[in-house]
Amino acid sequence: MDHKTQSAYRKEKQQLEKIAAEITKQQKNLANYPRYSGNNVTEQVLESIREENRTSLAIAAKEPYFARMDFQEVDKESRSYYIGKVGVAHEDSQDSLVVDWRAPVASMFYAFTGGEEDVYYISPDGLIDGNIELKRNIVIRNQELQRVVDTYVEGSEDLSGSDEFLLYRLSENKDNRLRDIVSTIQAKQNDIIRAERTKPLIIQGAAGSGKTTVALHRLAYLLYEYRDTIQAGRMVIFAPNRMFLDYISGVLPELGVGGIQQSTFTDWTLSMIEEKVELNASGDDLQKWFGKKRPEIEKAEGRIKGSLAFKKWIDSSLEAYNAAVGPKGSFTPFEDRTLSEEKVQQWLSDLAAYPVGLKREMMVNRFRVWIKEEIKYMKTVYGSHVQKEYRKLANEKLKEYFKTWPKQTALSFYKSLFQTNTPSYISATERDQVLNGWLIKETAGRLKKKQLTPDDLAPLLYIQFKLNGINKDDVFQHIVIDEAQDFSPFQIALLIEVNRSRSFTILGDLAQGIHSYKGIHSWEEFRQLFNGKDLYIELEQSYRSTLEIIEYANEVISHANIPVQPAVPVFRSGERVIQQNVKKDGQVTKLLSTANEMSKRGMNTIAIVGRSEEECHALFEEVSKQDKEANLITAQDRSYAGGLSIVPIYLTKGLEFDGVIIADACKENYRKDAEDAKLLYVGCTRALHELKIFYVGEPSQLLPN
Numbered sequence: 001m002d003h004k005t006q007s008a009y010r011k012e013k014q015q016l017e018k019i020a021a022e023i024t025k026q027q028k029n030l031a032n033y034p035r036y037s038g039n040n041v042t043e044q045v046l047e048s049i050r051e052e053n054r055t056s057l058a059i060a061a062k063e064p065y066f067a068r069m070d071f072q073e074v075d076k077e078s079r080s081y082y083i084g085k086v087g088v089a090h091e092d093s094q095d096s097l098v099v100d101w102r103a104p105v106a107s108m109f110y111a112f113t114g115g116e117e118d119v120y121y122i123s124p125d126g127l128i129d130g131n132i133e134l135k136r137n138i139v140i141r142n143q144e145l146q147r148v149v150d151t152y153v154e155g156s157e158d159l160s161g162s163d164e165f166l167l168y169r170l171s172e173n174k175d176n177r178l179r180d181i182v183s184t185i186q187a188k189q190n191d192i193i194r195a196e197r198t199k200p201l202i203i204q205g206a207a208g209s210g211k212t213t214v215a216l217h218r219l220a221y222l223l224y225e226y227r228d229t230i231q232a233g234r235m236v237i238f239a240p241n242r243m244f245l246d247y248i249s250g251v252l253p254e255l256g257v258g259g260i261q262q263s264t265f266t267d268w269t270l271s272m273i274e275e276k277v278e279l280n281a282s283g284d285d286l287q288k289w290f291g292k293k294r295p296e297i298e299k300a301e302g303r304i305k306g307s308l309a310f311k312k313w314i315d316s317s318l319e320a321y322n323a324a325v326g327p328k329g330s331f332t333p334f335e336d337r338t339l340s341e342e343k344v345q346q347w348l349s350d351l352a353a354y355p356v357g358l359k360r361e362m363m364v365n366r367f368r369v370w371i372k373e374e375i376k377y378m379k380t381v382y383g384s385h386v387q388k389e390y391r392k393l394a395n396e397k398l399k400e401y402f403k404t405w406p407k408q409t410a411l412s413f414y415k416s417l418f419q420t421n422t423p424s425y426i427s428a429t430e431r432d433q434v435l436n437g438w439l440i441k442e443t444a445g446r447l448k449k450k451q452l453t454p455d456d457l458a459p460l461l462y463i464q465f466k467l468n469g470i471n472k473d474d475v476f477q478h479i480v481i482d483e484a485q486d487f488s489p490f491q492i493a494l495l496i497e498v499n500r501s502r503s504f505t506i507l508g509d510l511a512q513g514i515h516s517y518k519g520i521h522s523w524e525e526f527r528q529l530f531n532g533k534d535l536y537i538e539l540e541q542s543y544r545s546t547l548e549i550i551e552y553a554n555e556v557i558s559h560a561n562i563p564v565q566p567a568v569p570v571f572r573s574g575e576r577v578i579q580q581n582v583k584k585d586g587q588v589t590k591l592l593s594t595a596n597e598m599s600k601r602g603m604n605t606i607a608i609v610g611r612s613e614e615e616c617h618a619l620f621e622e623v624s625k626q627d628k629e630a631n632l633i634t635a636q637d638r639s640y641a642g643g644l645s646i647v648p649i650y651l652t653k654g655l656e657f658d659g660v661i662i663a664d665a666c667k668e669n670y671r672k673d674a675e676d677a678k679l680l681y682v683g684c685t686r687a688l689h690e691l692k693i694f695y696v697g698e699p700s701q702l703l704p705n
């Protein structure tokens with residue numbers, strides 16, 4: 001350490017002691033308050049503020065801050081800002097000691113990368129500009145100062161500190177949870193995190209570009225920036241499966257954020273559908289699409305039922321239904337008491353804006369109220385003994401009158417779409433243009449037994465919304481969709497219904513579109529839903545894997561001709577990717593010895609990646625026989641344990657491992673076509689530090705020479 005660094009280190013140590021002492025003091029003071037659980041509202045509010053403070057201070061106590069930025073506002077004195085996951089103020093003076101990373105002033109720490117750029121931030125009082133003199137990363141563990149790296153010093157030509165710190169962070173081994181990246185958020189990621197709330201964002205990001213991580217930080221940012229108008233419980237992140245949700249579940253609490261909904265699309269729709277339905281197991285679907293004989297993608301149920309053409313036909317059927325049904329003529333339940341046609345039409349037009357199912361319910365209610373009044377009148381004329389008889393008569397007539405407007409549930413309407421003899425408001429000719437004959441027949445058969453496939457969920461819930469409306473508690477203020485390339489346009493259209501402000505962050509990677517039998521093939525399929533009001537951003541820089549791994553994976557994906565830019569690695573060099581032929585009978589021993597070597601080199605998470613679930617089961621049995629501890633990951637898993645995993649390649653998506661071993665990249669397992677290229681690309685890009693590829697027999701033609 002040179003003299004200058006030593007002195008900087010000493011000063012930072014003193015600063016840390018000062019701030020840590022203040023945090024400890026505040027924690028002690030709070031501990032003196034007994035927790036309040038009574039009914040006094042004022043006390044409850046005070047207790048919830050104290051609870052928030054306890055949580056923030058606990059986060060601050062672990063790592064009070066991670067950076068310092070010296071900023072000189074024009075015509076003012078330079079000031080040092082310490083930036084942390086949560087803000088800390090001096091208890092008595094209320095002077096800020098640590099600013100929250102989401103605060104406007106902290107945005108400069110991420111946005112400014114040196115050079116001649118304008119430096120400013122938007123404060124509540126307007127634009128503040130000035131000059132950045134220093135950007136410093138500070139690593140603190142258990143209140144001990146561990147590392148101080150200057151990433152920018154005004155006047156110095158050397159900007160390498162910034163790269164050095166990022167590389168230091170990227171080279172760390174991972175455990176079974178995704179982590180926050182507050183100390184190293186990159187400028188483009190920062191733009192996404194802080195983008196305007198109401199603009200729908202669509203992000204095409206290369207493998208490892210930080211999409212999931214950025215999305216979670218954006219949620220934390222939105223909650224901070226719009227704290228007066230947004231509630232955590234009204235925000236949701238949709239992820240592909242429950243294991244993935246478990247894998248990402250640590251990030252928001254690390255950022256001090258709780259209460260944001262985290263779900264899969266399937267779980268959410270099933271919780272919203274009001275009728276009792278049964279879902280066909282999705283495991284079968286995976287076997288079908290990732291088996292050796294893949295059905296034709298364009299004819300897949302998911303592509304058809306997820307299309308906007310299908311939605312358009314449902315919309316026109318609903319409209320025709322709305323126009324066709326409704327009471328006609330006057331209503332005379334008994335003697336000469338008549339509800340005039342004019343009045344009925346008047347009521348209908350009063351209720352015109354309501355969804356058709358709700359409108360029916362409200363009309364019936366109005367009829368009932370009217371009947372009640374009429375019976376009251378009849379009682380005054382003939383005495384109360386007539387009441388029972390008139391009520392019976394009126395109910396029968398009411399039933400008769402509403403026969404032309406039978407009660408429809410979402411399921412009964414959805415079923416009617418697939419009937420051989422469709423009701424008059426459903427155009428079978430149009431249907432035959434949108435749906436295939438086999439699909440109509442198959443769906444009709446299943447729906448009779450109230451059975452759905454995952455592809456029925458979006459249309460069914462959409463119909464429910466159109467018939468019955470949406471409960472205001474079910475409306476979202478912001479929706480994040482991760483792995484969005486696996487969503488269909490219909491699913492996005494459905495989510496727009498529950499998020500009319502169109503506040504979306506949609507992230508994905510077409511190169512990883514391994515579920516293209518249901519997902520999109522171009523981002524245009526989503527963009528058209530936002531009428532040109534979306535903001536489309538591409539992230540090419542990839543942070544997860546070494547240079548060697550990304551270059552290797554890019555060669556694999558080049559066989560798929562995907563219209564997106566290839567991933568650009570950060571300059572982090574590691575081991576060469578090894579491709580090796582193995583004999584069938586020595587395969588398991590080789591896989592295990594490779595995993596052992598990786599583990600000896602300090603890797604915490606290692607994956608042996610198989611082509612199918614059967615192959616993984618067989619490998620797992622062999623591995624168990626050799627007394628080696630491993631976790632077999634299947635589609636049903638809800639949590640990810642880390643350590644050594646044996647996992648089918650299509651289930652690795654979204655996850656990452658220090659080392660990845662592809663068990664058998666032979667010619668039969670990975671054919672030279674776009675679908676298998678994407679699959680193998682996903683597998684390769686899961687590796688942070690090392691990638692080893694084994695094959696039995698002939699290698700796949702997707703493997704680089």
Ligand SMILES: Nc1ncnc2c1ncn2[C@@H]1O[C@H](COP(=O)(O)OP(=O)(O)OP(=O)(O)O)[C@@H](O)[C@H]1O
Pocket residue numbers: 166169170179180181184185186189205206207208209210211212213214509512543544653654655656685
């Ligand atoms: N700015 C950053 N600083 C440090 N690490 C980063 C940064 N951005 C991303 N990473 C790391 O890169 C890895 C990949 O991030 P993440 O899983 O969010 O990417 P992704 O784009 O969702 O990946 P994929 O699409 O391949 O699943 C993670 O380990 C994450 O911590």
